[in-house]
């Protein structure tokens with residue numbers, strides 16, 4: 313790298329340092345273009361994207377069908393608000409419902425909004441259908457969870473930094489250890505309306521629950537009349553090698569929350585799905601979003617989902633992920649404690665004695681691989697699901713070099 317080209321990156325970093333809130337700690341790379349699994353920086357260097365924007369890019373960068381759908385819609389109609397109907401929301405929600413097997417969907421934009429939607433839906437269901445006394449509804453959540461960044465959601469986080477300085481918080485949430493079905497059953501009271509869970513914790517460090525946990529939790533929820541709410545914003549849409557991570561244990565949640573890859577990396581699209589018993593608690597005026605269900609988002613969402621189905625990306629994730637994880641486990645590294653995950657959602661856990669995951673991510677960046685640490689000790693590998701096997705082969709050489717250095 314010449315001093316002059318270094319200067320270009322530096323200039324962008326300084327601008328962001330000067331004008332942006334400091335709520336992130338990004339790797340020092342400034343990207344200008346993306347295609348499929350690859351991105352290019354301002355210096356013209358190429359990188360393999362092994363983060364996929366936290367699984368919002370399961371279909372890869374600028375998938376032609378998704379970009380085409382967006383472009384087409386940009387030339388027709390972009391926003392109506394829900395004060396009027398548009399001709400794209402219905403077809404999108406129909407495909408989403410048919411794909412997931414739920415009767416109804418409520419479209420939002422970001423993941424956190426879809427989680428908030430699910431919380432409101434299940435609370436109101438608790439009062440109206442289950443008969444919980446007003447103001448008493450409880451929702452059980454798991455330690456080490458990540459469901460977004462609103463004040464209500466961070467209020468039930470077990471991560472001190474997510475909460476500190478942001479209270480007071482919304483009451484009505486109860487924490488249990490992740491993966492502990494007995495603790496779930498013990499925490500249920502007559503006021504419990506829902507159990508909100510990630511079927512595999514992403515931001516928490518790619519934590520796979522004990523086998524049978526989801527099924528056992530499903531049985532417990534059914535037995536006690538508690539809504540099982542699966543946050544599949546990161547794990548869903550093929551990421552873990554099934555369409556939804558709950559499919560690994562043949563579990564059907566009562567409320568399914570999707571986001572991220574539903575927008576194909578082009579536009580924020582999220583939704584909460586449920587059958588009419590839950591969804592019908594919403595009356596006009598109860599809930600909404602100016603942009604939720606807008607025609608541009610709906611066109612992008614429909615195309616994004618169709619790509620995952622047509623290209624068999626869940627199957628691809630299962631096959632490539634199993635192979636990739638085996639290869640990662642075969643690396644004889646003094647720094648690695650464990651390799652875990654499902655499909656192409658993989659975490660390489662760095663031993664505490666080897667420091668944090670961050671320097672490994674920086675070393676990978678120098679070799680042209682973009683991965684990001686999560687929870688200090690974990691290097692997450694979550695490339696686009698349509699990544700070429702040769703590209704993963706190439707990445708493995710560099711990952712091995714970095715992990716054995």
Ligand SMILES: *Cc1c(COP(=O)(O)O)cnc(C)c1O
Pocket residue numbers: 366421422423424425427458459460461510514515543544545546547571572
């Ligand atoms: C990313 C994520 C969210 C929040 O989504 P945003 O679009 O960032 O609001 C919620 N739950 C899970 C499991 C996520 O991974």
